[in-house]
Amino acid sequence: MNDTAKIAVAPHRGHPLSGTTMTGSQMIVQVIADEGLTAIFGYSGGAILPTYDAVFLYNAERARQGLAQLPLIVPANEQGAGFMAAGYSRSTGQVGVALVTSGPGATNMVTPVRDCMADSVPLVVICGQVPRSAIGSDAFQEAPVAAIMGSVAKHVFLVTDPTKIEATIRTAFELARSGRPGPVVVDVPKDVQNWTGQFQGQGTLQLGIYRQRMQALADNRLADDQAQLFFDALKQARKPLVYAGGGVIHAGASTQLREFLETFGLPAVTTLMGIGAVNTYDPLALHMLGMHGTAYANYAVDDCDMLIAIGARFDDRVAGNPGKFAPNARFIAHIDIDPAEINKVKTVQWSHVGELPDALRALTAWGRRHHIKPDYSQWHAEVAQLKHTYAMNYDRNSELVQPYYVLEEINRITAGEAIISTGVGQHQMWAAQYCDFREPRQWLTSGSMGTMGFGLPAAIGAQVAHPDRLVIDVDGDASIRMNLGELETVTTYNLPVKVMVLNNIGDGMVRQWQKLFFDGRMASSDKSLHKKDFIKAAQADGFEYAVRLERNADVPRVVAEFLAFPGPAFLEVMIDPDAGVYPMVGPGQGYDGMITGPCIPARKAAAIEKPGASEMF
Amino acid sequence: MRHIIGILLQNESGALIRVAGLFSNRGYNIESLSVAPTPDPTVSRITLVTTGSDATVQQIVSQLNKLVDVVGVQYMTGGAHIERELVLVRLQPRDRDRVLAVVQAAGGRVLTSHGDTLSVEVTGIESSLDAVLQELREHAVLDAVVRSGTLGLPG
Numbered sequence: 001m002n003d004t005a006k007i008a009v010a011p012h013r014g015h016p017l018s019g020t021t022m023t024g025s026q027m028i029v030q031v032i033a034d035e036g037l038t039a040i041f042g043y044s045g046g047a048i049l050p051t052y053d054a055v056f057l058y059n060a061e062r063a064r065q066g067l068a069q070l071p072l073i074v075p076a077n078e079q080g081a082g083f084m085a086a087g088y089s090r091s092t093g094q095v096g097v098a099l100v101t102s103g104p105g106a107t108n109m110v111t112p113v114r115d116c117m118a119d120s121v122p123l124v125v126i127c128g129q130v131p132r133s134a135i136g137s138d139a140f141q142e143a144p145v146a147a148i149m150g151s152v153a154k155h156v157f158l159v160t161d162p163t164k165i166e167a168t169i170r171t172a173f174e175l176a177r178s179g180r181p182g183p184v185v186v187d188v189p190k191d192v193q194n195w196t197g198q199f200q201g202q203g204t205l206q207l208g209i210y211r212q213r214m215q216a217l218a219d220n221r222l223a224d225d226q227a228q229l230f231f232d233a234l235k236q237a238r239k240p241l242v243y244a245g246g247g248v249i250h251a252g253a254s255t256q257l258r259e260f261l262e263t264f265g266l267p268a269v270t271t272l273m274g275i276g277a278v279n280t281y282d283p284l285a286l287h288m289l290g291m292h293g294t295a296y297a298n299y300a301v302d303d304c305d306m307l308i309a310i311g312a313r314f315d316d317r318v319a320g321n322p323g324k325f326a327p328n329a330r331f332i333a334h335i336d337i338d339p340a341e342i343n344k345v346k347t348v349q350w351s352h353v354g355e356l357p358d359a360l361r362a363l364t365a366w367g368r369r370h371h372i373k374p375d376y377s378q379w380h381a382e383v384a385q386l387k388h389t390y391a392m393n394y395d396r397n398s399e400l401v402q403p404y405y406v407l408e409e410i411n412r413i414t415a416g417e418a419i420i421s422t423g424v425g426q427h428q429m430w431a432a433q434y435c436d437f438r439e440p441r442q443w444l445t446s447g448s449m450g451t452m453g454f455g456l457p458a459a460i461g462a463q464v465a466h467p468d469r470l471v472i473d474v475d476g477d478a479s480i481r482m483n484l485g486e487l488e489t490v491t492t493y494n495l496p497v498k499v500m501v502l503n504n505i506g507d508g509m510v511r512q513w514q515k516l517f518f519d520g521r522m523a524s525s526d527k528s529l530h531k532k533d534f535i536k537a538a539q540a541d542g543f544e545y546a547v548r549l550e551r552n553a554d555v556p557r558v559v560a561e562f563l564a565f566p567g568p569a570f571l572e573v574m575i576d577p578d579a580g581v582y583p584m585v586g587p588g589q590g591y592d593g594m595i596t597g598p599c600i601p602a603r604k605a606a607a608i609e610k611p612g613a614s615e616m617f
Numbered sequence: 618m619r620h621i622i623g624i625l626l627q628n629e630s631g632a633l634i635r636v637a638g639l640f641s642n643r644g645y646n647i648e649s650l651s652v653a654p655t656p657d658p659t660v661s662r663i664t665l666v667t668t669g670s671d672a673t674v675q676q677i678v679s680q681l682n683k684l685v686d687v688v689g690v691q692y693m694t695g696g697a698h699i700e701r702e703l704v705l706v707r708l709q710p711r712d713r714d715r716v717l718a719v720v721q722a723a724g725g726r727v728l729t730s731h732g733d734t735l736s737v738e739v740t741g742i743e744s745s746l747d748a749v750l751q752e753l754r755e756h757a758v759l760d761a762v763v764r765s766g767t768l769g770l771p772g
Contacts, residue, residue, distance in 0.1 A: 146631040155685045208688035340679035
């Protein structure tokens with residue numbers, strides 16, 4: 001923790017700069033600095049220039065005093081800055097910050113803002129705006145940011161009263177991290193940035209009853225009679241299963257979840273966003289459920305007679321067919337921070353809305369006090385059998401390099417300790433299936449939005465936040481193209497990110513769906529005529545290590561040297577272009593019809609049904 | 618099913634857009650919407666009529682309650698509440714006496730009268746205004762019909 005963070009946590013002595021005359025821009029930078037971040041991300045432009053100047057002056061002054069600075073990492077495109085800030089936030093739990101200009105700068109930020117909203121990632125985006133007098137005049141680089149971002153962000157402020165700039169930025173951070181986290185956008189006209197006033201060093205905006213709502217959430221303890229109802233159900237259950245989502249990680253409730261699971265001997269599946277909430281090496285961890293979940297996780301969901309959803313929301317990639325989801329669960333319990341998620345998709349028998357760490361602690365304590373020590377040994381044996389019988393597997397004799405093999409090699413070396421980001425598509429699902437994670441915040445992926453191009457900038461943000469950790473971007477040839485410009489950002493800042501492209505010469509996931517549901521017509525998903533030479537591209541962007549891996553025999557050696565390279569490293573793996581993602585639950589299907597592929601057994605023959613037109617996504 | 622939702626909203630830039638956007642973004646229907654100030658100058662009241670199942674409206678209320686600018690949500694379907702809508706009509710009577718009788722029977726009144734043209738106002742619940750307009754059409758040519766949208770007073 002650097003010096004600015006210490007200032008932020010010592011308000012009783014007052015802010016050392018309170019009473020100082022500052023510009024609006026300097027106030028913006030000071031409030032950001034008070035958050036104790038080690039970096040922010042952004043791209044300059046006309047309407048945000050005063051604030052960029054304020055960052056420069058802030059850092060010059062910090063350097064003069066010999067104090068830690070606030071580096072501003074510059075991407076190739078503002079979307080990159082947004083995903084870097086998101087990677088920073090996802091890997092640390094702090095609020096990420098991006099600083100961009102008006103018009104195109106702000107609109108390039110729409111995708112990361114929506115991505116953070118959909119995955120509940122706290123972010124503060126500060127956008128320059130044309131001066132107040134020019135708003136609405138179709139001025140140069142003007143865009144209706146409040147209206148555009150209002151549809152995708154958790155909240156948007158347009159600062160029209162310069163005296164509120166300081167309180168607005170501080171409130172933005174509060175909103176981003178409170179309750180269900182999300183992105184907050186602050187649109188700041190250039191003349192508001194240039195306004196001069198007195199820095200207060202404290203104070204936030206009035207927020208109607210928002211704070212009362214947050215207080216009510218914090219105060220909503222899980223009552224004893226609620227706990228009793230929960231355990232009455234648990235005592236009846238023979239096959240209880242926990243279904244843990246990203247909310248566990250966002251809430252910092254992983255420790256409490258693990259203690260809860262261990263105390264009562266409960267097996268757990270995690271969502272894509274929940275990976276790392278439990279240690280994937282744990283014998284009772286069944287890894288990911290859902291459309292591309294492990295077969296054993298999905299069969300466990302089919303078998304369980306009680307399902308306990310924690311920080312998860314029954315989304316369509318998990319409960320593609322809500323009626324067929326967990327069909328044998330006579331009792332479903334749901335704990336979440338967001339009241340709107342309770343009974344949204346699946347009606348539950350028991351629910352609690354509140355802070356997850358508190359709720360899990362309360363349940364564990366109640367169970368211990370009442371000596372609840374259920375014997376699930378039979379169920380544990382079934383879980384172990386499921387993991388054994390339906391283990392992940394692939395064609396280990398293929399001449400072609402199998403992506404699973406490469407990921408197994410990476411996993412063997414990293415042993416669940418690496419931070420791994422991904423793009424979106426087959427490689428994302430393979431990484432989710434084949435990599436282990438001991439702790440939360442090591443797995444960075446665009447879950448709900450499914451944004452191709454997420455992986456590289458997210459890895460950059462994570463590496464900036466964790467300079468000494470191994471950060472790997474597992475990417476695809478199509479995904480990485482989306483933000484390929486950020487390769488240069490890796491080398492510009494000499495970040496030791498390991499960028500691996502699993503190249504199957506096209507949009508692999510799209511091809512998989514075309515094979516299954518569109519009679520094999522590969523509309524626009526083949527890239528075999530594309531001329532891109534990824535190695536030359538990486539070299540041109542300054543990667544000293546840029547290697548193409550094409551033979552199985554080279555996999556162990558090359559993967560090891562790639563991961564061990566002391567600096568930015570790029571690895572392109574030419575994989576079997578027909579490698580598929582299995583298991584796969586067709587859209588709108590139940591888990592019992594899961595397609596497990598050629599190498600994983602299935603309980604019954606998969607029915608490959610074309611989804612209805614409305615489910616075709 | 619038809620639902621009336623009262624929303625108290627802070628007067629912040631973009632607040633109305635966020636409420637309206639929530640409906641369009643989530644595929645909910647807005648049948649009518651009215652916005653007006655309250656005694657508290659920082660707060661406006663929206664009265665909104667929507668249709669959907671009970672589960673849908675429950676989800677709407679839950680989502681509205683998450684918006685930072687929303688300071689209160691009143692859900693007024695069933696239960697004791699009063700609702701009214703105002704309609705202003707400019708019309709040319711074919712049978713003036715019948716038109717005046719219809720307006721009077723509905724508790725409305727004539728606002729202006731210029732030659733062949735009358736302007737009238739009628740208040741009532743949405744369905745009774747539908748009926749009044751139907752009756753007026755039988756005895757007049759309606760030049761313009763402007764409805765306020767429903768207002769609701771929670772019981």
